[in-house]
Amino acid sequence: MYKLQLNPNDKTPKYKQIVQSVVADIERAVLRKNEQLPSISELSEEYYLARDTVEKAYRELKEQGYITAVQGKGFYVNGKEHNKMRILLVFNKLSSYKKIIYYAFLKVLGEKASVDLQIHHYNARLFEEIIDKNLGKYNYYVVMPHFFPETDKNLALKVLDKIPPNELVLLDKDLPEYTSPCLSVYQDFENDVADTLESANDLLAKYQRMVLIFPSDGNYPQEIVKGFRFFCINARKEYAIRENATDETLQPQTAYVVVEETDLAELIKKSRQTPYTLGNEIGLLSFNETTLKELLDITVITTDFETMGRTAAALLLDKKQIKVKNPFYIIRRKSL
Structure with missing residues (x-):
């Protein structure tokens, strides 16, 4: 029987953990196209879950196109586009420099992933809304953690803690207060x-x-x-x-x-x-x-903004969880 990856100590709702487990296993080919998933009753009994919890998870997986329901038979893994990796970029703002990072990131990923972009505008509350709305819908969350100077750091950290560390990529700014092992490509300003x-x-x-x-x-x-x-x-x-x-x-x-x-x-x-x-x-x-x-x-x-985007994408594809300092340099010209 298929084994779910559930963490009893994780504060993420159980239905989202089911979604994340199934999506991750589809991406890793643990679950293959047309393979049948356990029934709602089977998962409920095996993991002591409420039927509503499993139903909600299966409904979300179906809406996202990862599984399909066959009347009278059950739930099956869908063959949708060989299920590209799904990535959510959450930038603090969109500028010419951020565009360089964005396009370099996309270029390295190529056809291996589909990428959505949202902007939190330095607002930790808006950032929280974006993450809450999208948890469990993406394989990776690439975040620029720049917020208003008066922002309570605990709020930003609380939101980041909602994202599983192996799905989080911190970009552009280092956060020493965030201690979980995740991928980070940053400037040491x-x-x-x-x-x-x-x-x-x-x-x-x-x-x-x-x-x-x-x-x-x-x-x-x-x-x-x-x-x-x-x-x-x-x-x-x-x-x-x-x-x-x-x-x-x-x-x-x-x-x-x-x-x-x-x-x-x-x-x-x-x-x-x-x-x-x-x-x-x-x-x-x-x-x-x-x-x-x-x-x-x-x-x-x-x-080097282009290197930042390329490095983040390459390390993400390699499933690395390391911290990398991005190159910083001077271009000497006549004004100095």
């Missing part, structure tokens, strides 16, 4: 920023002062500020952190680090209204590469 600025010390040596333009309403990781501050203190440079570039008066022997492109444009415009030249009296360094920054010869520090 604080150390990446500090180490990359340190690697550019030869370029930064001529600047006595550094200014980070860091909008408080942009929901950017606070670790960026910590990494910037750590570098400046160690390098014995004066430093300041500003909300925007609009009110900033450019000063010589100052290097500016910008996160948003609007602030980058504002600083370039202001530099052209002064006698100072970029890369000499004024330094300019921006986060994340774009074609425009390449054309304007702007020095950039960036993670």
Whole structure:
């Protein structure tokens, strides 16, 4: 008789555990096309489950196309598309950089999986709704755990705990508080920023002062500020952190680090209204590469977004549950 994988200590509802067990075994070919499943009565008696619980699980499996019911005979494994792996991506936002990750992820998966995308907009409550609505419907849940700074971390962790660790992939941001073994491909924002600025010390040596333009309403990781501050203190440079570039008066022997492109444009415009030249009296360094920054010869520090998407997909296909730090580097140009 078919053996369900049920965990009595798991807080996931029993009917969802039945769904997850059957789906996983179909994907692993433990259950094959046209194979008959145990009846509702058999599963109820074998695992001391209420009939309603088993009926609900079979109904959901049927709705998802994994099984079919034959009148008077029972339930059988469906031969639907050889049941591609189903993956739910839950991003914090959709930007040009996130699109690079998304398309690189899809390219590696190819025809082996179908992928749905949802956005939680940094909102942990919305994230909870998305997960609650989709638990048991996917083989993997790929999550970017960026939330509003004021979000209670316990809420985000509580939601992540609903997802079986072997089905969870954390992407872009590390969560040291989440201790279950899952696949994670992440940026180490604080150390990446500090180490990359340190690697550019030869370029930064001529600047006595550094200014980070860091909008408080942009929901950017606070670790960026910590990494910037750590570098400046160690390098014995004066430093300041500003909300925007609009009110900033450019000063010589100052290097500016910008996160948003609007602030980058504002600083370039202001530099052209002064006698100072970029890369000499004024330094300019921006986060994340774009074609425009390449054309304007702007020095950039960036993670490799394409590698992040490719790595996550490749490790997911290999069923790995490891943590991998994504590459982060500087592109040296004349603005510094």
